[in-house]
Amino acid sequence: MHREEIEQYAFLYLCGARDRRLLSGREKMTFADFDRLIYITAFLGLIHYNLKMWNQYSVQFQNQLERLDLSCEARTAPLHLSEYEEEIWQQEQWLSEFCSSAPNQEAQEYLRKVVERAV
Secondary structure: OOHHHHHHHHHHHHOOHHHHHHHHOOOOOOHHHHHHHHHHHHHOOOHHHHHHHHHHHOOOOHHHHHHHHHHHHHOOOOOOHHHHHHHHHHHHHHHHHHHHHOOOHHHHHHHHHHHHHHO
């Protein structure tokens, strides 16, 4: 079994039912879902699975990614503190929701500990 597959199985075991539906194609993934899942897999250090998801879904969201890239390039000033704080808050919400959506109490507790150690 390749590392990518091991990371994928681990992530699918830890994630909630909705994320499993998104990743299995049973529910349509939005750009916001993609952004969230890419962030969470990177945060958890699942780099091989993160890259697989990026390769699988980035074409679908190419227009949004190009607009985001252009927006970043056009920005002449650095992020205002409030924008940065909002982005950090959003990422913390993603992690909290991911932990709460884990399929069982044991997985939820494990994820909370991982997040607490990293933050």
